[in-house]
Amino acid sequence: MAELDSTYFSKEGLAKLKKELESLKTKKRKEIAGRLEYAKSLGDLSENSEYQEAKESQIMNEAKIAELEDMLRRAVVVEHSASRGQVDIGSQVAVEDISGKRLNFTIVGANEASPAENKISNESPLGKALLNHKKGETVSAHTPKGVLEYKIVDII
Template sequence: MAELDSTYFSKVGLTKLKSELESLKTKKRKEIANRLEYAKSLGDLSENSEYQEAKESQILNEAKIAELEDMLRRAVVVEHSASLGQVDIGSQVTVEDALGKRLNFTIVGANEASPAENKISNESPLGKALLNHKKFDAVSVHTPKGVLEYKIIDII
């Protein structure tokens, strides 16, 4: 069983994470090093805004690298199996609300969530409510605006 602090990813999400990390370690570091070198060539570093901005970029980049490396250490790749017939990470789910409106979502790990792409986190209220349910199950989602009811129409 995965640890509580695990970070869940699809194969695609993990590949994107590794790619972003590699880009920060190579391209971004080199770009910042070049900016620092240029800023140093301007002279007095104590009042050199270019140098200060480049140092700030370096600090932020290294913090992001550390964050992504930590996520990678805790990464658990989730293999979706539609044959199980229940909602899990990686499932594409169609639900119907109380008014008959149908919504389509893909359940993903928190780090892959993107509402604009209809990717919702397994940790979101709706994601939590849908997990482990089967086709035609009714689920209740507790939100700040009250309880919303959904019926699972399809799971892919």
């Protein structure tokens, strides 16, 4: 069983994270180093806005690298198995609300959530409500809009 501070990813999401981290460590660091060298060549660093901006970029880049490395250390790759017959991370789920409106979602780890792509976090109210339930079951999601009920129509 994964620890509570685990970060869940699909294979694709983990690959994307690794690619972003590699880019920050190589391309972005090199670009910032070039900006710092140029700024140093301008002279007095105490009043050199180019230098200050490059240093700020460097600090932000290193913080992002540390954040991504931490996520990578805590990463747990989740492989969805539709044969289990219940909603888990990686499931594509079709639900209907009480008005009969059909919605389709993919349940993903929090770092891969993208409402525009219908990817909802396992930590979101609806994601939490759907987890471990089966086709035909009705779940209640406690949202800022109140309690919303959804019937699970299909799990892919």
